[in-house]
Amino acid sequence: MQQFQQKTDITIKNSFLQTQFIDWRTQPKSFKTYPKFFRRYHLDEFEELKFIKDFGKITDKKVYGNEEVVLRVTPSAGGLYPCEIYIQIRGIKNLLSGVYHYEPLNDSLTLIHELSNDGLEYYFETDSKKFIFLISNVYFRTSWKYENRAIRYLLLDTGHQLGAICSALKKEAIPFDFSFNFNKKRLNEAFGFEEQEFFQGAILVDNGKDTKYQNLRERLVTVSSTDYFIKNPFLEEFSKLLENLIFDEIKPLHLLDDMDKKCIQRSIDKRRSIRAFEKKPITKEEFDFLTKDIFERSKSLGIEVFFINNNVKNLELGVYKNVNLISKGDFKGLSTRLAFNQKLGESSCFTLIFTSKKESNLFQDYIISGFLAHIINLRATSLDIGCSGIGAFFDDECQRNLKTTNNILYLQAVGR
Known part of the structure; x- marks a missing residue:
């Protein structure tokens, strides 16, 4: 795993060697759509399923010249949205038990496989579930722009997507479990992904039944996730490693227990990645709310979180490791320099830096970092405070300063 980190580092030296030109006219499509003859169900027809919209729906549209860009409830590196969501559903009145693909463009579920005595539970070696939410990555959507460094953004985007699903389930008081150690290889094959798409993680919701099921009785129809595709051997090597990698068991992280249903819904609907801060301060009380349990929970999961305090009242300026001040002073300039010279670094009230030790499960650490960042994002939105994830940074400068x-995983700027 460490080779993937080293080969995708951004250093001051190699940043001068990057000459890639982005022609935005060639961007691959960011929505997977099954053919029209597949049966579809609009989520508004099922009160029990409306919450699904809260982890994938379109919340805004922007126009740049002749191009319309849609924004969703989750942030995504470069706005490329490589995650697709598949859902197995059992026991909903007037809905066939089956495997569905969620289509954000029209908030509908597309039935791609009707269940009989088979089911996705077979690949998880578990008994009957009411819901199985599966997250896949369409790697070319991200590698088109970021080339090999795309592996980092795929993992972080997966973490954000997991955070979005968990927040929607939390809002509805639906208990769930994470799952990463299912048979990804066989499931990728069963879904007909043809190495253009691969599963990363899942969330399971129990239905209280101990029924066992067989593997899917037929291979699903292969449908391209992009309008064109360019293979990347480095990304394919990464996906193959993921198929066999054993993840640590992660218990549900109860990080939104102090927010009620209306507050979570408001945050889901209003969440937006900010592009600039007004350099207004936040209070120590607001900082504590934004980072509630984050330092403690991240440490228990093998993540070490540093942060640079630029503008939090009643908190000494400087660099912190978890909650401990390690360097006193004004580091606004450093915040910008580390963040690939992006001004968000210095204008933020504070900038979080997620890291992990080299001997840990690097890929899992990226996903967890994206998940934790998503929770902070929702908390910040509830206070009308802005957030922006920063995936481009100088790895070597972060480590040195x-x-x-530790491996540097993710930066998150937070402020007004």
């Missing part, structure tokens, strides 16, 4: 050999 933080005096750590």
